[in-house]
Amino acid sequence: MGFVVYPGFTGLDLVGPHEVLVRIEEAECLLAGSSLEPVASSGGLRFVPDHTFAGCPSLDVLVVPGGPGQGAAMDDRELISFLAERAAQAAWTAGVCTGALLLAQAGVLRGRRATTHWLAMRELERLGARPVRARVARDGTTITGAGVSAGIDLALWLVDLLAGSEEAQRIQLAIEYDPQPPYDSGRPEKAPPHIVEGLRQRSRFSQEGA
């Protein structure tokens, strides 16, 4: 299973699903980047890639995180080509948060049902996907998740598809995934309107009214 890294990706977009998928019996997970130099997440965590895009072995599962760096990454031809080529060969291709926009840019989501961060839904549509408001959306061999933390749920669904329900439940219990946040404001329909509006104003997608 290969996880893509690029400057400014969101750490949890990658590590959420990685923590789940790496626990599948005999799973091998690797990070692929443009070079073997450390890549900084948007929060400043520095991850060391295991392979370059050029040197990356074949992948059964391709996972693409989103993040503030997704904007610049849309113009990274090597990255976008890598996604197009590897998604065509992989059994499953997963996009977390605005990672779906990168997959859409690579042509992987054309006409497919997909989801992304709530602030980026219109952008996903503009790129040729069929956006659905869902925590996790599957269409054929592609599976996409909503914002950031949705990568954990996406990965548990993927475990269910790859290794069955027992394994998905085992991993959920191993990571004690029984969420109890102090508030219930995890999506725009639930959060106070002024907090929703504040994030919308500051979003890099806000110009498009997303």
Place this chain on the structure above:
Amino acid sequence: MGFVVYPGFTGLDLVGPHEVLVRIEEAECLLAGSSLEPVASSGGLRFVPDHTFAGCPSLDVLVVPGGPGQGAAMDDRELISFLAERAAQAAWTAGVCTGALLLAQAGVLRGRRATTHWLAMRELERLGARPVRARVARDGTTITGAGVSAGIDLALWLVDLLAGSEEAQRIQLAIEYDPQPPYDSGRPEKAPPHIVEGLRQRSRFSQEGA
């Protein structure tokens, strides 16, 4: 805010709370390790520390992840001393999953209410803390979380304490933390008994009947 890394820590124990805390306005987060060489998580992710323990600036918040490497780390005098010293100076000290055992080893949780991964509760008691079955447990300036993914909830509680409820709700919405896993097996009371027993058998704490 400083996050401790050591070989075999669990990636999500660190990145879950990091993704939340780094989003507080003007927060500065750093990783501290025994050297500046990359440190591999239990899942094989390699993180580059920003500071050595010796060279780490003063910390307002100290965050300690757990993981399979916690066992060996209990005997790492430099790490345990670092935790004892920095916890005494920090405004808040947080332990995620079996990170609480490291804090207990450092004497930070003596007589304090604390939680940890469900498989490690007895071990936590043996180390002098007062274990409570809770997603997040606070006692004075220490705050501890249950297994792995509980670090996200812990961090949102910490944002609430540090920066208020508006900020906690804003960050929860920004990371779209509205969990919808495919199963409801995130703690032993909810999971199928044979899956609970399977994990118990394979646990490194199982000898103690934890």
